[in-house]
Every structure is written in structure tokens, then in C-alpha cells.
Amino acid sequence: MSRAVLSFVAAALLVVHDGHVSTASTARERARAEITREIVEVGRAHLAREGAAALSLRAVARDLGMVSSAVYRYVPNRDALLTLLIIDAYNSVGAAVEGADAAQRRSDLPGRFLAIARSVRGWAIEHPHEYALIYGSPVPGYAAPEDTTGPATRVPMVLIGVLVDMVADGRAPQPRRLPRKVRASLAPMMQAVPDTVSEDLMLRGLSSWGTLLGTISLELFGHLHNVVEEDPALRAAFFDHQMTRVAVDLGLAPED
Amino acid sequence: MSRAVLSFVAAALLVVHDGHVSTASTARERARAEITREIVEVGRAHLAREGAAALSLRAVARDLGMVSSAVYRYVPNRDALLTLLIIDAYNSVGAAVEGADAAQRRSDLPGRFLAIARSVRGWAIEHPHEYALIYGSPVPGYAAPEDTTGPATRVPMVLIGVLVDMVADGRAPQPRRLPRKVRASLAPMMQAVPDTVSEDLMLRGLSSWGTLLGTISLELFGHLHNVVEEDPALRAAFFDHQMTRVAVDLGLAPED
């Protein structure tokens, strides 16, 4: 994606997420912010209904009663709109997970983990196309633009919060010795995390995160067809059980 | 997908995977089989280069020097070609994994698991767009056509083989007691599996499968950016470590 498009996304974010942006602005600027917001909103509706592959700028324009070329005044191209929707989706799931975590007793570590896991799954089931957009195959090119990385970290940050509290409460398992290369591989992550969290704990956390997303993706993308009963209650029981086991393996809960 | 299209896929499979199909056929039938094979082959090349989203029947037709409407004599629509490519991809990764497993000593359970995991990851890195097509967001509708389910089970079957051998060698962990609903949820799977494998072991296996795919998806879809060093050797070390841990949690290897 070009520089111009990137700087657009940065600008649009102010508009979209501050809601009603700097009120001390000209009528033109307010109109621009409003219309940009509408475009993203309609885009999200289309995404939710038909999926990313079917998202069309022309259809969005029609819904808004404007000619198709007019939306290019607000969004440089289709991929840029998708990028905004990706950011939107990350924030949506991020908010849900943060809320679920906050609703638990801080000291109830396995309860928090299970609440987080359920919350991700619940959000995914409610927003399957959005989930596919952010955790399935990336559609606009391979490198996610930098703008998405911030919102993308919200859910992992909540998980890391659990790990941090586990250490603080003295309930973290004894860190294992790790091969040099494995330690080295984690360098970027360790820079962004309180150094109370050991590399070993980080690895356990990443594994849990992988299991969490892997299990949800298996379910959502149809790979549990003919494997796990389709009945929602049974699916939920299955998921809860698997996540409870993950919590145990992570060291959050004692072996039963 | 319509009945007609489904029956097409079934027919095309004979053509594509028997290689040179029933030689006791008319020249016309042989030509048809050959051209169908070429279409799938060119389609796979396009998929590998540009990804599923960019796959175009017209471009495939151009590459084959035929007019675009002619390919519709062989493939009813774009989704049907994608379905063939999905089956192709499942068979490709399936063959790779079966080979990797067979190359290990049968009794070396953790070695087999690690070989399987590495083989899936290796294949995924070599064929990122194919991986995205089968394990990322499903693109042609939500319900994968029945034709894909057979090839899709090849990799899981290899994993189940390890579980079966684990039981046969008396190295399976003592099955845990499970909640009634969790047991019930597994009914479909348990029908397809030797009854030496307990529900509990099946759950552990599914968890490992989720972790395996989840970890690879995290890496391939860019979610380890700024988390795990990009250097391929370090990425490999990270993955191997994680999978070794999974093997331990699965009960394949002793706690070190």
C-alpha cells in the first residue's frame, strides 16, 4: 500500500474512532467526518452480511445515495476501506474481551481465562465474517498495515494481563530452561512485556493463544463438521472443556 | 451449490486424481480429461502466485489459449474450480504429512508428532495461498461441499494414527472422567475412530490439532509480527519448541 493511502488511514482513524472529532472545525470538515463515518458503517453492514470478498465500493456508494466515484474522495481504494474495517473488527473484539475480563474477580485467574476465551468465541460466532477477516486469511495483501497493529494487540494484551497477575500473585509455574534459539526468537515480544513475565511463561501464553484461535477457527470454518455435534449447547460444552484444559496446562488452575 | 455442480465435482475428481483415467475410452473422453486436468493445473499455478481472491477463469482460459466461455464446458463456475483446488490442496498436504509420518520409527510417538507438525508447517510455508484456502477463511460459501471432506481428513487421520498406536503400546494416559455433555458432543467423531481411543484422548488430540493449526496460522497470517523474530531459523526453533510442548501435554513424551 502506498504512502498516501497509509497516511489516509491514519487520518480516517481520528474521524472514525473519536466519533465526532474536533468540533472546533469548519462545516466542510464536519461533513467530511460524518460521511467517512457513514461509509465505514455501511461497509461494516455489507461485510457482516456478505463477507469481505463481496464488499464493493460501488454498492456502498449506492446505499449512501452517492455516485460511485464520490466515495473515492473519502476512501482511496477498496483495500483502504477493508483496512478500516479490520481495525474496526479488532476494536470490537478487543472491547468485548476487555469487558469480559474486567467482569471477573481479578484473582480468579482460570475464571478470567475462560471468560476471555468464551468472549472471543462469542464475538466470533456473532461476527463470523469479521472474525474471518482478522483471524482468517488476510485479504488485502500479506503485510497488515501498521495502523492495524495497535488495535490487534488489545486481545493479546488482556491475556498478558492474566499472565502478569499470575506472576504477581506468585502462582506462576517455575520457568523451564529454554534452548538459546528459542529464547532469542522471543526478543521482540519480551520488549513489550513487563520483565516479571518469563520467556517460558510467554511461550505458554502464546501456545494458549494459538489453541484458542485454532479451536475457534476449526469450529467457525467448518472443520468440526462430522467431528463435534452441531448443537450449540454441545459445541459450547466442548469449547469450555477444551479451554479449561488449556487453563490447566498454562498453570492457571490446578490439575483437577 | 447446486446439485448439477456437485455431481460435476464428483466426476471431475475421477479425471483429476486418477491421472490418466479409464484408458478404455473414446478420444473425446480422453481429450476432455486432459483439458480438465490442464485447467486445474493452471488454476493451481494462479492460486499459488496470486491467491484465491485473484483467481479468474478468464485468465486461466487465456493461459490455455482458449476463449473464456470454453472453460465453462469443463468447469461449471469459478467456485467449482476453487472446490477442485481445495481438494487438491488437501491431498497435497495430506500426502506430505503421511510421508513425514511414515518416515519415522512407528514406536517413536513424539518424533512422529513433531514430524507431522513440521510437515504441515513446511507445506504451509511453501504453499501459503493453498494453506489460506483450506485452513483460513473459507471463500466459496460457508458449507464446504461434501467432496472436500474425504481429502480433508487425511491429515487428521495421520494424527489419529499416532493416538491409536499410543493406546496400542499402552502409553496412553489414564482417561479422565468427562462431563456428560462433553462426551455427547464427540459422538460424530467417536463413530469414525477405533474404540480403543477414549473420548478424553480424542479431546487431547483435537486440542493438539487446534494448537498446531492455530500456531501455523498465527505465523502465516502475520500475527507473530513484532512477537517472534522473523528469522526463519528462529521461527523454526520457536515452532519446534511449541510442538514439543504439545507432544508432552498430549502424553506422547515424558515431562522433561
Next chain:
DNA sequence: TCTCTACTGTGAGCAGTGCTCACATAACAG
């Protein structure tokens, strides 16, 4: 061997897409 049917290839065409551009018009800044 001839005829009729069923298959294969052709090119035009329809409706839709992303995106660009010349142009008009409106809003703002000086």
C-alpha cells in the same frame, strides 16, 4: 456408409466490479 444427436469451441453480449479523469459547483481563505 449415412444420418442424427450430443458434445465442443466461438464470439458477442449483459451486468457487475475497481478506478480515473475532465468538468461543474460549492465552500472556504485571503
Next chain:
DNA sequence: CTGTTATGTGAGCACTGCTCACAGTAGAGA
């Protein structure tokens, strides 16, 4: 009030999936 800048318009290009009337051609049966 004037000149610049932002916004909306409609035509147009190149592309897509897919259909269809038409022209050949291969194969099966008489």
C-alpha cells in the same frame, strides 16, 4: 470579492463471471 481548494458528477476503461445463439465435429445407431 476573488482565487484556491474541496466535493460531487457522469462518462469511460479494463477487467470480471456467466449466458447464449451459432457453427462445426466426433460418435452412435440405422
